[in-house]
Amino acid sequence: MANFKPNTQVDFVVIGSGIAGGIMAKELSSAGFDVVILEQGDFLHEKDFRYDQLKRTSTSSLLNDDAPTTFRQTDKEKAVHSTAFRYGRCVGGGTVHYSGSSWRHHESDFIERSRYGPIAGTGFADWPLTYAELEPYYTKVEWEIGYSGLGGVSPFESPRSKPYPLPPMPNKSSGVLMERASRKLGYHAVPVPVAMLSQAYRGRSACIHCGFCSGYGCKVGAKSSSLAAVIPIVEKSSRCELRPNSYVREISVDKSGRVTGAVYFDANKQEVFQKAKAVVLCANGLESPRLLLLSKSSLFPNGLANTSGVVGKYFMPGCNASAHGIFEHELNEFKSVTTTRAIEDFYNADPKRGYYGGGRIDARGNTGTISFALGGLPPDTPPWGSGYKKALQENFNRTLTVQAFCTALPQETNNITLDPDVKDAWELPAMRVTYKDHPDDMKNKAFFRDRALELVQAAGAIKSWADPVREERAMGHTMGTCRMGSDPKTSVVDRFNRAHDVPNLFVVDGSSFVTSARNHPTCTISALSFRAADNIIRTAKNGSIKAPAAS
Amino acid sequence: MESVAAQIIPTDETPGAREAGCLYFIDRALTTFDRAQQPVYARGLETLQAKTRELVPNAGKFSGLSPAQQIQVLKAIENTPFFAQVRLHTITGFVANPEYGGNRDKVGWNLIGFEDKFHYSSPFGYYDGESQLSAGSRKG
Numbered sequence: 293m294a295n296f297k298p299n300t301q302v303d304f305v306v307i308g309s310g311i312a313g314g315i316m317a318k319e320l321s322s323a324g325f326d327v328v329i330l331e332q333g334d335f336l337h338e339k340d341f342r343y344d345q346l347k348r349t350s351t352s353s354l355l356n357d358d359a360p361t362t363f364r365q366t367d368k369e370k371a372v373h374s375t376a377f378r379y380g381r382c383v384g385g386g387t388v389h390y391s392g393s394s395w396r397h398h399e400s401d402f403i404e405r406s407r408y409g410p411i412a413g414t415g416f417a418d419w420p421l422t423y424a425e426l427e428p429y430y431t432k433v434e435w436e437i438g439y440s441g442l443g444g445v446s447p448f449e450s451p452r453s454k455p456y457p458l459p460p461m462p463n464k465s466s467g468v469l470m471e472r473a474s475r476k477l478g479y480h481a482v483p484v485p486v487a488m489l490s491q492a493y494r495g496r497s498a499c500i501h502c503g504f505c506s507g508y509g510c511k512v513g514a515k516s517s518s519l520a521a522v523i524p525i526v527e528k529s530s531r532c533e534l535r536p537n538s539y540v541r542e543i544s545v546d547k548s549g550r551v552t553g554a555v556y557f558d559a560n561k562q563e564v565f566q567k568a569k570a571v572v573l574c575a576n577g578l579e580s581p582r583l584l585l586l587s588k589s590s591l592f593p594n595g596l597a598n599t600s601g602v603v604g605k606y607f608m609p610g611c612n613a614s615a616h617g618i619f620e621h622e623l624n625e626f627k628s629v630t631t632t633r634a635i636e637d638f639y640n641a642d643p644k645r646g647y648y649g650g651g652r653i654d655a656r657g658n659t660g661t662i663s664f665a666l667g668g669l670p671p672d673t674p675p676w677g678s679g680y681k682k683a684l685q686e687n688f689n690r691t692l693t694v695q696a697f698c699t700a701l702p703q704e705t706n707n708i709t710l711d712p713d714v715k716d717a718w719e720l721p722a723m724r725v726t727y728k729d730h731p732d733d734m735k736n737k738a739f740f741r742d743r744a745l746e747l748v749q750a751a752g753a754i755k756s757w758a759d760p761v762r763e764e765r766a767m768g769h770t771m772g773t774c775r776m777g778s779d780p781k782t783s784v785v786d787r788f789n790r791a792h793d794v795p796n797l798f799v800v801d802g803s804s805f806v807t808s809a810r811n812h813p814t815c816t817i818s819a820l821s822f823r824a825a826d827n828i829i830r831t832a833k834n835g836s837i838k839a840p841a842a843s
Numbered sequence: 844m845e846s847v848a849a850q851i852i853p854t855d856e857t858p859g860a861r862e863a864g865c866l867y868f869i870d871r872a873l874t875t876f877d878r879a880q881q882p883v884y885a886r887g888l889e890t891l892q893a894k895t896r897e898l899v900p901n902a903g904k905f906s907g908l909s910p911a912q913q914i915q916v917l918k919a920i921e922n923t924p925f926f927a928q929v930r931l932h933t934i935t936g937f938v939a940n941p942e943y944g945g946n947r948d949k950v951g952w953n954l955i956g957f958e959d960k961f962h963y964s965s966p967f968g969y970y971d972g973e974s975q976l977s978a979g980s981r982k983g
Contacts, residue, residue: 677853
């Protein structure tokens with residue numbers, strides 16, 4: 293690993309070490325540029341990960357649990373403290389603890405506005421790039437990061453230039469039941485692609501099916517996180533330095549409006565200014581807009597790269613709907629990956645439904661004993677006593693969940709702003725989230741809840757129930773807050789993730805998304821990062837990165 | 844306290860909260876990660892005593908009541924923050940990792956069928972096993 297001095301102007305500072313920042317740093321340093329990665333969280337390793345179910349459900353060093361985020365549904369309300377806005381805060385970011393389900397977007401996701409027309413009260417728009425342009429990068433993601441899946445079996449899949457490098461994970465009982473239900477209903481169950489190794493690959497071990505995927509760091513490095521798949525490469529590079537426990541408070545600019553580097557607090561809360569020719573911001577859909585809003589200057593009084601006023605707006609979270617069923621025999625869903633089969637028969641929006649919305653539906657079971665005991669039993673179960681105990685004993689291994697991952701419309705009124713009153717542990721304004729589901733999102737969740745329940749019943753459940761359709765108040769998969777577009781008046785970054793306002797600033801993560809697709813953002817975030825990196829390397833090599841004058 | 848936990852997950856032909864040592868989990872929680880709940884327990888135990896005396900006038904302590912009387916008292920306080928917290932701790936402790944004091948000898952995990960292993964191979968459950976079998980027989 294390299295070791296740079298803060299007052300040495302490096303080529304790039306990359307903020308965030310999740311999958312976007314990891315890929316970016318690897319690509320830039322491999323191309324011969326000097327790179328410093330600044331990561332808020334700790335540098336944890338496989339040996340540090342524990343399969344402690346209590347820590348998973350209460351507090352965990354993998355997440356930003358101590359961040360004092362506030363939440364409200366509309367700007368008429370006073371935002372109140374919320375622990376519901378969690379993201380991966382450690383080297384590797386969210387890919388360390390995610391379940392690994394990692395789908396490409398479809399061709400249609402990039403052109404939905406052209407296909408369906410405008411939607412009142414939203415910023416519904418086409419992406420400024422097409423699936424065909426991103427396809428080579430999707431392939432690069434699957435092969436370089438290490439994915440397991442089976443292409444060519446789904447009638448809904450967009451064209452792919454190469455198969456997955458590894459075969460899909462072995463099917464689980466949830467997947468077999470999904471296939472059974474799909475056959476009965478005329479749907480098409482397909483293997484879930486996962487950023488996980490079904491076989492040993494490029495010096496990394498295969499999955500041992502321990503079952504501790506979602507919410508845990510992988511102890512054998514079989515989950516293709518940024519930590520397992522990319523960070524080891526940048527660690528070996530003499531061009532790249534990874535600085536964990538580095539909390540960035542500002543991206544600085546000079547009088548000409550060029551980025552000059554980043555100011556951060558180190559582990560001892562001492563301020564450090566790292567000089568750079570350019571900055572790539574990969575801090576996630578919540579923290580990237582927050583950092584731009586924190587980086588106010590006389591040239592950018594409303595926040596850096598925010599002459600459009602769009603930074604932080606059009607926030608889209610993952611929307612969900614689900615149903616459950618109890619089966620005669622054991623499913624043992626606590627083993628292996630979270631989910632192995634899904635359907636995309638309702639992926640596209642359908643004007644006949646009378647609203648905009650679509651989704652993907654997968655089948656899964658209970659992975660955690662505590663979360664199941666507290667929240668997984670049928671709603672008519674007695675809350676305690678012998679009836680409760682009997683239900684717990686009989687159903688832990690026999691309960692199936694069918695889960696839908698649904699669209700969220702981009703609305704200007706859903707946004708990330710700086711809380712005027714609450715401060716974080718570094719005395720910086722806390723993040724304030726304002727979010728209320730669009731009426732179409734609610735209709736869509738109700739539609740998918742009904743489909744989920746039908747699937748559970750068609751699979752042969754002896755008892756079934758659906759979760760109520762809820763407004764989203766707890767959110768992962770954060771998207772849309774520095775949206776990509778061709779028009780600098782209505783978007784933050786261009787089609788190569790370069791800030792419209794600042795030539796040597798790039799923003800690459802879920803914040804670039806124009807629409808939510810069908811949740812599951814990681815594969816597309818990864819592909820965008822490879823693509824943006826290619827373009828940044830070209831730009832830097834031809835001398836048009838427009839770095840500030842070295843002082 | 845143990846009698847309350849033992850009504851939440853009772854002992855019958857299989858072990859309950861008592862055998863799992865949920866009381867030790869509660870002790871650990873109140874002195875470490877859930878210290879903030881101590882006042883809820885302190886006030887709650889007073890409520891429990893008062894309710895016991897109210898509903899069973901000649902009784903002494905809650906732990907001395909018959910099972911039916913205990914259930915009657917707990918039903919009367921079932922919607923209090925205290926009972927919600929004891930329920931949360933008892934159930935959590937029953938199926939949490941044993942190093943937290945509950946789930947002693949993995950009795951909770953054994954009861955529900957969670958295997959404490961970190962390595963499995965396919966088939967994982969009944970339905971995928973059955974599907975592999977039928978796929979195998981089709982081939983043959």
